[in-house]
Amino acid sequence: MSDDLLNNIFDNAVKGIQLIKNRKMLTIDYVPDKLFFREEETTTIAQTLSVALKGSRPSNLLLFGKPGTGKTAVVKNVIKKFKEKSASLGIEITVTFVNAKLANTAYKVLYEIAEEMSINKLETRNQVYFTGLSLGEATNRILDFIKKRKLHVIFIIDEIDSLVDKNGDDILYNFTRANEQFLDSGFITLIGVSNSLTFKDKLDPRVRSSLSEEEIVFNPYKIIQLQKILKERVKLAFCENVVTDGAINLCAAIAGKDNGDARKAIDLLRVASEIAERDKVSQIDEKFIRLAQNKIEKDTNFEIVKNSTTHTKIVLLAITKSKNGNTGEVYEIYSKYCKSIDNEPLTQRRITQIISELDQLGLVSSNIVNQGRYGRSQKIRITIPINTLKESLKDDPLFVTLINILD
DNA sequence: ATTCCACAGGAAACAGTGGTCC
DNA sequence: GGACCACTGTTTCCTGTGGAAT
Numbered sequence: 001m002s003d004d005l006l007n008n009i010f011d012n013a014v015k016g017i018q019l020i021k022n023r024k025m026l027t028i029d030y031v032p033d034k035l036f037f038r039e040e041e042t043t044t045i046a047q048t049l050s051v052a053l054k055g056s057r058p059s060n061l062l063l064f065g066k067p068g069t070g071k072t073a074v075v076k077n078v079i080k081k082f083k084e085k086s087a088s089l090g091i092e093i094t095v096t097f098v099n100a101k102l103a104n105t106a107y108k109v110l111y112e113i114a115e116e117m118s119i120n121k122l123e124t125r126n127q128v129y130f131t132g133l134s135l136g137e138a139t140n141r142i143l144d145f146i147k148k149r150k151l152h153v154i155f156i157i158d159e160i161d162s163l164v165d166k167n168g169d170d171i172l173y174n175f176t177r178a179n180e181q182f183l184d185s186g187f188i189t190l191i192g193v194s195n196s197l198t199f200k201d202k203l204d205p206r207v208r209s210s211l212s213e214e215e216i217v218f219n220p221y222k223i224i225q226l227q228k229i230l231k232e233r234v235k236l237a238f239c240e241n242v243v244t245d246g247a248i249n250l251c252a253a254i255a256g257k258d259n260g261d262a263r264k265a266i267d268l269l270r271v272a273s274e275i276a277e278r279d280k281v282s283q284i285d286e287k288f289i290r291l292a293q294n295k296i297e298k299d300t301n302f303e304i305v306k307n308s309t310t311h312t313k314i315v316l317l318a319i320t321k322s323k324n325g326n327t328g329e330v331y332e333i334y335s336k337y338c339k340s341i342d343n344e345p346l347t348q349r350r351i352t353q354i355i356s357e358l359d360q361l362g363l364v365s366s367n368i369v370n371q372g373r374y375g376r377s378q379k380i381r382i383t384i385p386i387n388t389l390k391e392s393l394k395d396d397p398l399f400v401t402l403i404n405i406l407d
Numbered sequence: 408a409t410t411c412c413a414c415a416g417g418a419a420a421c422a423g424t425g426g427t428c429c
Numbered sequence: 430g431g432a433c434c435a436c437t438g439t440t441t442c443c444t445g446t447g448g449a450a451t
Contacts, residue, residue, distance in 0.1 A: 107435055132427030134434060309438095327414060347440060352415065368415075372449025375413025 019277055025237035026270040036070040036077075036262070037225055041216050045078045048214045049154075052189055053086060060176070060190045060211045062160075064197050065218025068261030071193050072158055074218075079154065086152075097156045100163035106171050107131070109163060110138040113155060119145050139174050146188065153188045160192035161199035169203045176210040220260025226252035229262055230269060238273070244285045247272065251289050268292050301384045304361055305392035311346055313393060314338060314402075315354050319364055319382050320389065321405060326369075326377040327352060341398055355380055 020026070045061060052059035063071045079095055086093045096116035103112045114120060114128035119142065126141045133141075146153055155175065157163060163171070172190065179188050190211060197217070200208055221229070230251055234243045251272075255265035269284075271292035276284045305316065318334035319325065331348050338345040346354075355378070358364045366380040382389070390406050393399045 105436065129427060131425065131435060132433085137434090346438095348414090349416085349441080350439060353439095356416085368446090370447045370449090371413085372447075373410095373412060373451090374449075375411085376446060376448085377412095377414055 019239065019242055019282055020237060020273055021239055022237045025233050026266060026273065036073050037221075037228060038070050038074045038218065041070075041218060042074055042078055044214070044216050045075060046082070049078065049082050049189070052187065053082075053089075053091065060213050061192070062200070062211055062215045063191070063193045063218065064215065065195070066220050066259040066261070067195055068255070068259070068263035068265075069218040069220055070262060071218050075156060075191060075193060079156065091152060094151050094153045095156065096153070097158065099158040101159035104162065106135055106163065107133075107138060109157065109171060110135065110142060114138070114142055114145075117142070117145065117151075117153070135170065139171070143174075143178050154191060155188060156191045156193065158193045159195065161194040161196040164199055164203065169207045172207045172211060173204055176207055179210075221256070221262050222260065223252045223256035226255055226260065226262060226265050230265055233266060233269070238284075242283060243269070243273075244283065246286045247284050247289050250286045254289070254293060267296065271295055298385075298388055301363060301388050302392045304363060305384075305389060306395075310343065310396075310398055311338075311351075312354055312358070313396065313399065314341075314343070315351060316358070316363065316382065316389060317393075317402060317405065319355075319380050320386065322380070325380045327355070327380070328377065330355070330380060337402060341402060343398075 041063075045063075048059050048061055063075060065071045076097070083093050083095060094117055096113045098109050098112040098116070100109055103109045111128055111130060120127045120129075123145065126144065128138050128141050145151075160172075172192075175188055175190055192211060200211075203211065227248055230248045234248060247269075251265045251268045254268060255261050258264055268289055269292075272284050272288040275291050275295065276282075276288050281288075305313065308316075314337045315330070315334055317337060318330045321333055322330045327348070331351050334351060335345040355364065355366060359366045359380075363382070363384055364380055365383050366378045368376065369379050370376050386406055390403060393403050
C-alpha cells in the first residue's frame with residue numbers, strides 16, 4: 001500500500017474527527033440539562049410536584065404541545081431532580097414512564113407500568129404477565145403492589161391522547177379513583193403528556209377534573225428559540241467554525257415552519273453533518289441542510305412503503321395508475337392487480353381505511369369532493385416520487401411483474 | 408323540494424393467534 | 430385441557446353527506 005494512500009485515509013479520518021467532537025449532542029432524544037429553554041414550564045412542574053410532596057397527596061398534571069416542543073424532555077429532567085431531592089429527604093419515589101403510542105393498547109400500558117415498577121421481579125405471585133390477564137386483574141395487581149409497599153408513585157404517560165383515543169379512559173379512571181384509597185399511606189401522581197389539546201373532551205368528567213388539576217401548554221418554539229437551541233448544540237457537538245450561521249438559520253427556519261419542531265431541527269443538522277463527513281467536506285453550510293432535508297424525506301417514505309403490507313403496496317400502485325383518483329376507480333384497479341398476483345382483494349371499506357392511513361402518513365393526499373348527482377368521493381393522488389415507490393417495491397418478490405406498470 | 412349518487416367513516420362483530428388460570 | 434383474556438386485521442352493517450339532477 002502506498003504512503004499516499006495511507007496518508008489520504010488518515011487525513012480523511014482526522015477531518016472527520018475534526019468536524020464532530022460530540023455525536024451525542026446530535027441525537028434527537030438526548031437533551032442536555034437547561035438546553036431546551038423551557039424555564040417557565042420547568043418551574044411550574046417542579047412547583048406542582050413540591051406541593052404534592054409537602055402535602056403527601058397526589059397532584060396530577062397534563063402537559064400539552066406539538067411534537068418536538070420539549071415536553072417529554074422537560075418532564076424527564078424535572079422528575080430526575082425531584083427523585084434525587086426526595087431521596088435526600090428520605091422519601092422513596094417510584095417513577096414509571098410509558099409511551100402510550102408504543103404500548104398501543106390499554107393492557108400493554110399496564111404491563112409496561114408493571115415492568116417499570118419491577119413487579120414481576122419483586123413478586124413471586126400476582127405478577128402482571130405479558131398477556132392472559134383481564135384488564136381489571138392487571139390493574140388490581142399493580143394497585144395491590146403499591147398498597148402493600150406503601151409506595152409514592154409517579155406514572156408518566158407520554159402520548160396519553162393515543163391511549164384515550166383507542167382504549168377510552170378506563171385505566172386513568174381506575175388510577176385516579178384508587179388514589180382516594182391510598183392517600184393515607186402514599187400517592188399515585190399521574191402526569192399525562194399529550195400532542196392534542198382537545199383530547200380532554202373525550203375524558204370522563206371525574207377523570208378530567210382530577211387529571212387537569214394543573215395544565216401546562218408548551219407553545220411551539222419560535223425560530224429565534226430554535227436558533228438558540230441549535231447554536232448551543234453546535235457549540236458542544238462540532239469543532240469551531242464548522243457549521244455556518246446560514247446553516248443554523250436555515251435549519252431553524254425549516255423546523256420553525258414545521259410546528260416549531262426542535263427534534264426536526266436537530267435531526268437536519270445531524271444528517272447534514274453525516275453528508276458533509278461522507279463528502280469529506282469540513283464545513284456545513286445551507287447546501288448541506290437542503291441535502292439533508294431531501295434525504296430525510298426520501299428515507300422516511302422509502303422505509304414506510306418498504307415495510308407496508310402487500311395490500312397497502314397494491315393500493316399505492318393503484319393510486320398511481322388511477323386517472324381520476326376517486327375511491328371507486330382506485331378500488332377497481334386495486335382489485336384487478338390483486339387478482340393478477342392471485343391475492344384475494346380486501347373490501348372497499350378496508351381500502352378506504354388504508355387510503356386514509358396513507359394520507360396521514362403523507363404518502364398520498366386526499367380531498368373529499370362532492371360531485372352532486374355523481375356522488376361524493378375522494379380525489380386521491382400520490383405525493384411521493386414514483387422512483388421512491390419503485391425502489392421500495394423492487395425487493396418484494398410479489399411485485400416482480402407488477403412493478404413494470406410504473407414504467 | 409325532493410331524489411339520488413358514490414361514497415366516508417363509525418360501530419360492532421368475527422376469526423385467528425398466543426397467552427394465563429385453575 | 431377447557432375457559433377465559435387481549436390483540437390485530439378485517440368484514441358487515443349502517444347512517445350521514447352535499448350538491449347536481451329532476
